[in-house]
Amino acid sequence: MANLAIPRNTLLFIGIIFHVTYIWSIFDIYFTSPLVHGMTPYKVGLSPPARRLVLIVGDGLRADKLFQLHPDEYGISDQQITKAPFLRDIILNHGTFGVSHTRVPTESRPGHVAIIAGFYEDVSAVTKGWKSNPVEFDSVFNQSRHTWSFGSPDILPMFADGASDPDKVETFMYGHESENFAKDAKDLDVWVFDQFAQLLANSSSNFKLYQQLHDDKIVIFLHLLGLDTNGHAYGPHSKEYMDNIKVVDEGISKTVELIEEYYDHDGKTAYIFTADHGMSNRGNHGDGHPDNTRTPIIAWGAGVKKPNKTHPIGHDDFSADWYLDEVQRNDVLQADIAPLMASLIGINYPVNSVGELPLVYLNNTPLFKAQSLFVNAKEISEQYQVKYELKKQTKIMFKPFAPLSNSTHNRKALLGKVQELIDAGQYDSAEATCEVLIQLSLEGLRYLQTYDWLMLRSIVTAGYVGWILYSLKYTLKEHCLPNNSPFKKSDTLSNESVTIAKYINFLAITSLVVLVSILYIQESSATYYTYVMFAVYFCWDDLLGYKIFVESYKLALISRSSFALVGYVIGHILALELFVYSYFERSILSVCFVLAALWPLVMPLNVRSDNKLLLIYWSGSCLASSIFTLMPVEKGEDISLVIYGGILILITGINSMVKSSKYTIEENVGLSMVIVYDTTSKLKEKIGLPVINQYAAWIILVIATATPFFYGFGKQQHYLKRLTTISLAFAPLFVILSISYEVLFYYFLTQTLLLWLEIERKLFSSEHSKQKNEGHRKLEMRDSRISLIFLFFIKVGFFGTGNVASLSSFSLQSV
Template sequence: MITFFLVGLTVHVVFFLSIFDIYFTSPLVHGMTPQATSLAPPASRLVLVVADGLRADSLFTLLPNGSSRAPYLRSVLEEKGTWGVSHTRVPTESRPGHVALIAGFYEDVSAVAKGWKENPVEFDSVFNESRHTWSWGSPDILPMFAKGASGDHVYTYTYPAQEEDFASTDASRLDSWVFSQVKSFFQLAKSNSSLRASLLEDKNVFFLHLLGIDTNGHAHRPMSQEYLDNIGLVDTGVAELVSIVEDFFDYDGRTAYVFTSDHGMTNWGSHGAGHPSETLTPLIVWGAGVHNAQRVTEPQPYNDGYLQDWNLEHLRRVDVGQADIAPLMASLIGVPIPVNSVGVLPLPYLNNTDLFKAENMYTNAIQVLEQFKMKMTQKKETTLSFRSFFAALHSLLKLPFYLLNALPFISPYQISLCQSLISYSLEGLVYYHTYDRFFLGCSVVLGFVGWTSYVVLVILKTHASLNRHPSLLKQVRLCMCVTVVITVFLLIQRSPVTYYIYCLLPVPIWYSVLKESGMVTDLIHSAPSLPLWKCFVYFVLVAFGIELLVVSFFHRAMLTVGLAILSIWPFMSGLFGKAKFRSLSWFLGCLFLALFPLMPVVGREPNIHLMFHVAVCAYVPSLTHSSLQQKQGLPLLNQIISWITLGSSMLVPLLSSTRIFHRLLSIFLSLTATYLLLSTGSEALFPPVLSWLMFVWINIEQEAMLAQGVSGRQELSTIDFSANIDIAKIRQLKLDDIRRSYFFVFFIITAFFGTGNIASINSFDPASVYCFLTVFNPFIMGGLMMWKVIIPFIIVMCTFETIQVTGCELQTIINFNSISHSSPQHFFFLVQDYGSWLDIGTSISHYVIVMSMTIFLMLLSVVTHILTSQRLILWRRPKLHFP
């Protein structure tokens, strides 16, 4: 068992890591030459203001009396600027949002383990290409752009990280700090000659990162007065900022302004997923080189209904992708477009000559084309059988590029040709980025199939008395030949070291399968003696159940269907006649648990009165949320109680008796107490209901084994987890063991999706951790949320541990492996590299979750064994001596 566990863990870890080489590789390439136009830019300087967490509708929607909560910005878009909606991509977080705005490319998926603060690969940006950039704001964002900048020309001014406190009495002070610092900066420049000289140079950027709106949205929700008032404060600050800048530069008309947001926010105060409230952000551009507001009479090409809601149907709206803002800013001040940008210059924003627009569009096309050519060259040098991309693009590349001199005037055809070149180049980048995906995918699938086959053979060999001795000579020769061929192929292609692991690992796995091939022959010969109809029914039911679990990843309500079906199992199997009370308890437990997948996963408003079970742990969240609503901060006593409860939740069970009932009750209650502290609403009821159903499952399985006459079955009243199990009593495999293993997999999936899904992880509510901390810390907050996810897992794992011990099924975990292996293969085939980024990200996340869950449960089985069987004795009672 130990050998099998270690081998299985290694195989799963390798196949899990393979997804990082298949999907989570950085799309960025380096070595390109920056491209810039030779024409004089319209602006000498750019002011970029990013209101973190600002939704488009929150800014553009008028108040009931017809006025705007941001009167200055409203007057700008109605009189002297061009406006639109900037469409972001998932994940709608601050780091990828700002990278898209300033560097021009969307999420670098290789940043999956870097959190919010850092990009894993160095990248170019508008700040890096500027002569000087001065920036003010959050310590989570600004250093990222200074770190990758060449030279020492990106200056950052940040407030302490402790200021980002969701329990703050007024988070808008973060924005007030920024505006105050900028004002002091320009005041200083009037008396500092060297600073003034730097400011008067061209190609300068001023960046203001305003975090107050985002912080107030997390703490109080976007519909709160705090969030809306913060928008008014930002509007007033921007008006004063423009006045200060124009005054300093003597109203020379050479300043361009860009006001936008990195992402929006849901009604329940979260972001990270793809809801329109998160992906639709405002964009207002005005000043030097920008079109004034243009009134239109004909219908605009937008049918989303927002124009009417915002009362802006009379003003031309120009929507952009978030990455398109980077080439726009570069064109306005005449700096090279960031070399990794995939944005397309939005020409309608530019108020300049046709020649200027064509030159900048041409520069944009060459900049994207350079990335494609570099990617193609790199792949060509390391590929044995190179396949070229779209033939039309190669034909286009062979044309002499006389775009700007071929005609005596600038024609729309020239701009259209540049846009086509950008489109083809972007497709080519994706093509070469995913060039090895099919090859690596085949290796992973081959390994999956081999491991699943090996697990099945191990089960048969262990439980079905099929122990034919294999002949190894042919298999050894075949595997050696395959290994040599694969190694030579990878050497010629100069493949990375990890490719050797992914491609060669299936070889020993299939060797292990082939050497047991004689056992398959024995099984075929013994088939006539097997209850084939019952085997077929079980096979169909398990296949249906696996598909139901796969669908539940996309539609949580399928878990409700599954639980409803499971609820009638005692009645269909005949157990109801032998154990009526337990059968009814099972029926009711399944139905109650079936309610949770129907509840919303995100957007739950705090509903403290539902929290109960442990008096202190119910009182602490109530008092904490009350204190936060009154803006009195997080009470220190509550924080201490919460952390002590969390720390003791794994220790307290070890102090109880190892008798089954006492130990399980101790585990379930201590974990439920911690779960209460991490809950804001009805999900607090999930662990008690799940624990109830798990207790019933243990008891009803005892009745099922009694009905089958299972030898070696132990009575619950006599079980002590710390007792040694007699290995000789391990019984042979029965079809019901497959059913038990499937139940386990189903409850594990229910434990994960019962109160959440991908959206709830990407868009978790910070209010869930307010009992522990309120200052923004992504790693501690993420760790607490992960512990909340793990708690239902532990409850199910302890239950399964009990069923194994009581039924002498120490190898039932093998059955679980064989069933659970079909899910990763499902999701591997469902991974897609087309469609929206939400679709792509979700499909990849499903595979990662299933693979992580399989690896995690193998490790968690060891933890739960310790949790159930070990006991800490802090003191010993003195023995009494009687005369």
């Protein structure tokens, strides 16, 4: 086959473009910020109900697991009991509860940002590992007089580093080494409770600390990571996870009692308990599954409404087994918690907050509620106004957000109307108008934030289409057109073609100058320039090669009928659409495997007769591989399947390498099976991950991954032996990290790939047996079959044991 390499100058251009884009994107991340500067902070002018707020976040706590009743594990009672008796008593008698609905991605950093800052962080923050602040943002902690935070070093620093005063937010953290997924993690939560108790004890001998703790507008933040760690390690249905809920409940009970005694039961402390995200049945999170997006919220104390037991509403099938129907369930969005906390202690609402104050949680006068929602409306509409002014100053032919751009529905008019209603004592009407202003402001923010989407999508689409056409043009020119084609040599272009090329060059340069000028005037992001350069370069080059497409199309019509050509195109489009649909329904991949198993039936007769055993192996391997994409994504641990897969790989490896005196890979596979079995046993016994197993696993990692580079180095190897070595080299890692049928999947997938390679070679030999120089033949339409099968195997490799949300389920304990 011919070499399909892209010209070096084009690759150089692409490399420069992507490197510049990456560097500029980092520049944008670090030197641009959301709407922090130039915004007016707002707070309620009335006296707040609470002097202090205690925020407790149970990291990774699912709503249903907290609220449900469970069988008594000690057998004392035949009735189901709660794992959180203190919090359940709060729900039934002292506070307000509901479900806090999070957004994707359901990760710790964006969850805490939504709770404490009141806005949903851009997904691009995942590139920073959710640990450092890509941009500045305001928060409840920053607006407080002083905040003490206790917990994980992964969460606490981002709010301390983002504070306007570095001494305002104090952090008390355990070390990273304490976050051990190989042992019960409830001790992390016990550490947090103990450290807070020690802080209160230290205040007796520290006058400054004592004064700070008795100030108003202070926040105490307790971050409890044990639930998340145990959820990852053992799953949310495990005894460890349930016991951790009990530990959290007991810790909160003792902490509340300690606080109330410390402040002489002054009734000025507000408490909020919630979670940053939930936990899937497999013990992970990140996607938008309801198990990950539904978290609990319980509020009680100063300024919080008692449970509503008069005609309670809000319950559905999700809460049917909680047996809490006697009290009202009040759901919120996760960002709504920030303005609630700000209202309770009388601080400025975070200027970036898009949360809507849940009035149903407040126990106060109608005037206070109306004023609180009015401040909420001012703060959100201020964000819209600042964003509006920025866009208006920079955008050419700016089109404002229509619902907030007329005489009756604009920010100033609506704010004035609310103030008039409050002054007249019409608090319900004032709240309704605030709701209208908040919703319009949020819609307007969304409109302004996505103002450039049409332009960006058009430019990016043009760039991708241009790159596709460029690659196709190059392939057609170099590997499809006959050698005597005039388009094989650039110096044979006619005068007409040269003239057309000049016009196209002028058009491309003019377009680039115009687009860059528009971006400059509009003060667009630096990355926009690279999008434009990429699109103009390739679209311009594709126009220059339009005759190549015409000649190639004529050549295709000559080589086969137009009906067959149309059939090829339609068939490929249907196949690609089938691949797209498999993103949503994995069983489609199984159907494709079954069709692949039937492929030998349509092969040439001579290929079938000469390669019967090979084709039988192929069909059997395809049918075996089709089983895995029908199996559930959420699978429990079954180490026996891991061992069976390891044994198959071991037998295949020994058989394929029998003539070699080196058995390093096979030994690694065998040792990895021993490590998996021993590690699993130790973890079940709560002994933890043995140190010797850790070192052995690292040694296997180094040796196995290095083997393909050194084994047979400098020697001429048969391609099958080389590919077998590569596939076997990664097998020990799969064995160590897998928890169920993943190793069996890896075995059958690699076998199917190797068999496919052999079949393609047989077909190639059969179709070109008369050609003497097979290595330099021209590409044909039938070669597109190889591309489709290759794409299919790429998809299977990613989604054979998982889905889009979770590509696999490696054992986090082993990792």
